[in-house]
Amino acid sequence: MRHPAKTHWRRLWPGRVIGLRAVFAAALLWILLHVVLFAGSGQIAPASSFKVLLLISAIGSIAGIADLKRNRESIFLQNLGVAPLVVPAIWVGVMMLLELITAVVIR
Amino acid sequence: MEPILQADSIGKTFRDRRVLTSACVSAAPGEVVGLLGRTGEGKSTLVRICAGQSRSDSGWVKYKGEICDPPRLSSMASGGVYYLPESGSLARSLTLQGHFDLLRERFRLGPVDELIDDFDLRGLLAASTAAMSTGERRRAEMALVFYRKPECLLADELFRDLDPITAERVGRVLGILAQNGCAVIVTGHEVRAMAPCLTSIVWLTSGTTYALGRPELAWKNEYFRREYLGPAE
Numbered sequence: 001m002r003h004p005a006k007t008h009w010r011r012l013w014p015g016r017v018i019g020l021r022a023v024f025a026a027a028l029l030w031i032l033l034h035v036v037l038f039a040g041s042g043q044i045a046p047a048s049s050f051k052v053l054l055l056i057s058a059i060g061s062i063a064g065i066a067d068l069k070r071n072r073e074s075i076f077l078q079n080l081g082v083a084p085l086v087v088p089a090i091w092v093g094v095m096m097l098l099e100l101i102t103a104v105v106i107r
Numbered sequence: 108m109e110p111i112l113q114a115d116s117i118g119k120t121f122r123d124r125r126v127l128t129s130a131c132v133s134a135a136p137g138e139v140v141g142l143l144g145r146t147g148e149g150k151s152t153l154v155r156i157c158a159g160q161s162r163s164d165s166g167w168v169k170y171k172g173e174i175c176d177p178p179r180l181s182s183m184a185s186g187g188v189y190y191l192p193e194s195g196s197l198a199r200s201l202t203l204q205g206h207f208d209l210l211r212e213r214f215r216l217g218p219v220d221e222l223i224d225d226f227d228l229r230g231l232l233a234a235s236t237a238a239m240s241t242g243e244r245r246r247a248e249m250a251l252v253f254y255r256k257p258e259c260l261l262a263d264e265l266f267r268d269l270d271p272i273t274a275e276r277v278g279r280v281l282g283i284l285a286q287n288g289c290a291v292i293v294t295g296h297e298v299r300a301m302a303p304c305l306t307s308i309v310w311l312t313s314g315t316t317y318a319l320g321r322p323e324l325a326w327k328n329e330y331f332r333r334e335y336l337g338p339a340e
Binding site: 072 | 159179180181182184185189190192194195196197198199200201205206208209210212213255
């Protein structure tokens, strides 16, 4: 029998194909954002501030929702028992994580 | 038999347009309820509210005896609800095989091979769902529903744009699902195609619903004939 906590986490994961695509797309967007927004100022990875984290999470959630709508995944995910907001949450999570890792490494 | 899904006293207003005043619909295991009504009367709105895709202004939705406040499809789906919206339920990012795989993983379902042959989907397994025709998509959706074996199916405009053979096949699948204990609520205008699989009819008009009973009784209802079916039926 599966551990209840494991089952709970499985319910949050939208499956390998959708989940991994969201992870890679979010990472790619994070890299692009840094190239476009910050490279001009001579900093590839600026020291993370609250404002940067806020900006990253706003962009991540908008991109995640757009991705969900573009691929029309919402209804199928809900039929699987997965809340559709999990996909934007993955986008935000990945981008915030990369931002925090970069900040720690640079310091 | 006790209804598995029940929506009662549902009211909904879009800006200043009151679409539903006090609409009710319910389905018990083994029942195929046809929710019929003229265009713009709020059939899709009522089904969307039952499926947690839209909030009602008043009323309640009960699933398996418990009030869902608010109804959420992701929660109800874990308990056996499956929703087919008019716009389709397939994800563009997945192949048909991908859909079957995710359902199998999530609900620990059995092999799918026989089902794929029954629904004549072998050639579509690796295809992107975006490249499928309307009929193929509906066939694929019905195969997924059949594979999932839901306890309650909410299907909006299920028979729209289907050729007669596919419509007959979809109707047959609904019948089999009901025989296996699934409660079905289906909307649409394709009365001839829907009639053979329906066990009861609910007529939605002027924001409220009328339970007309079995199809043969509904056809005899003079008011329903005059206001919805028309003289040709």
